[in-house]
Amino acid sequence: MRIGVSLAPLLSTMDIAAGRCSALFSGGPVVTGCFDQLSIHAPIKHGDLVAVAAKVVSIGRSSMVLRLLATHYLPSTSNAKPEVIASAYATFIAVDTKTKRPRLLPPTATPITQPSQHDEPHLRLISQEQQLSRTLLDSFSVQRKQLSVNSTPQRDEHAIKYLQTISFKKVLHVDQTEVTIRKHFLPRNQNQAGLIFGGDILSTFEQAALTCASRMQSRRMVTVATRSIAFLAPVQPLSLLHVVARVVACTGELVVVLVRSYVDQEHNRFELQPSHQGVFYLRAADWQPVEVGVHAWNTAHEDDLHRVLPLPLPQQYAR
Missing domain, CATH: 3.10.129.10 (Hotdog Thioesterase)
Structure with a gap:
């Protein structure tokens, strides 16, 4: 095997x-x-x-x-x-x-x-997703501050109705799924322009998404698709990359992870410049349904979160 x-x-x-x-x-x-x-x-x-x-x-x-x-x-x-x-x-x-x-x-x-x-x-969809990528990048810095004050009975009612349609054994808040990785690349990981090689950043993003989803579901997860991994700022060889991954939605089979990264030039966690972002879709390696859900509908940008959901599994990959 x-x-x-x-x-x-x-x-x-x-x-x-x-x-x-x-x-x-x-x-x-x-x-x-x-x-x-x-x-x-x-x-x-x-x-x-x-x-x-x-x-x-x-x-x-x-x-x-x-x-x-x-x-x-x-x-x-x-x-x-x-x-x-x-x-x-x-x-x-x-x-x-x-x-x-x-x-x-x-x-x-x-x-x-x-x-x-x-x-x-x-190509038409790529153009739309690049705009959505920038919107999500700007929105999540605001969402974290408003999570505690933005919960209303109407939004909570919609969230409960949705969660009742899927048999989750446990439901977590979006902040409870957060995983942070701080990565320092060696000077040998450079492209022709003297910046950090894009493939290394993509690998770091997938590592963060896998860690986030696997820790939440307590099982091995695999990536089945991604959406709009945007490179918004260059990463210098001496820069420290601050990567944050959060589960923003769960369906019956998929776990949707939003990964964002920042460049920490001063290595102090305070002066962080947004650099990259992407959406990863994962499912359990044993093909079992998702058991842990996430409550992400009491945020300030529900429309953005709903728009990352409708991505069906490729037919060739489905059981």
Whole structure:
């Protein structure tokens, strides 16, 4: 029996493939801007040979959107056709090496006049999710202060009705699920622009989401999808990354974790600059229903929390 692996190595590999493709396309250094629409179509296990393909599907003045497909070959079937196990879209930004500011794509870059019919709806959804990502990033700093004073009988009644539709054995408040990780990256973890490699940040985010969901549910969890992992500020090699993960919603099968990170330049926990954020969808590794729920509907931004919920499991991954 082969054991499943964490999603972190795949995220790093996809970031490397997308970064290499976008660097060749733009003719210079690039940085990760956002990872969107990541879906896991099949479990990844030890011994699988995984190949990642990247293709530029849309360009802007200094940005490029790439479609990523990860396929694997079973070790016992060398002649079998490759199976798609993951897909995603990534946005990369061409930057100047010295100033670290966006630079225009060179005239030699092949213009993409119109996205394909397959990519167009995904690109439209990516634009909407990037706006939602920024809204959530701004909102949660306010929510924590208002959790204690923003509970009303009407909101509590809606929350109780929802929780009664799902047989949770226990219900926690959103603040009770919080997990904090402080990460210091070594100078060797750099990209072409001299900033921290995006794949390392993605791996740290998944680690925080897994720890948060596993501790809450008291069981091993696996990531099945992500939404709008936005890179909003660069991370320097000497910076300390302050990562906070919270469970914002639970359904019958999924645990939704919102992960946010801050750059702690002074290493004092007081001067924190928002840098990254993403939404992770996890489920139990043993395919059992979620037993612990979360009460997140007495916050100041209920609409934002409801909008991260409707993500069905990929059919290939469902039992």
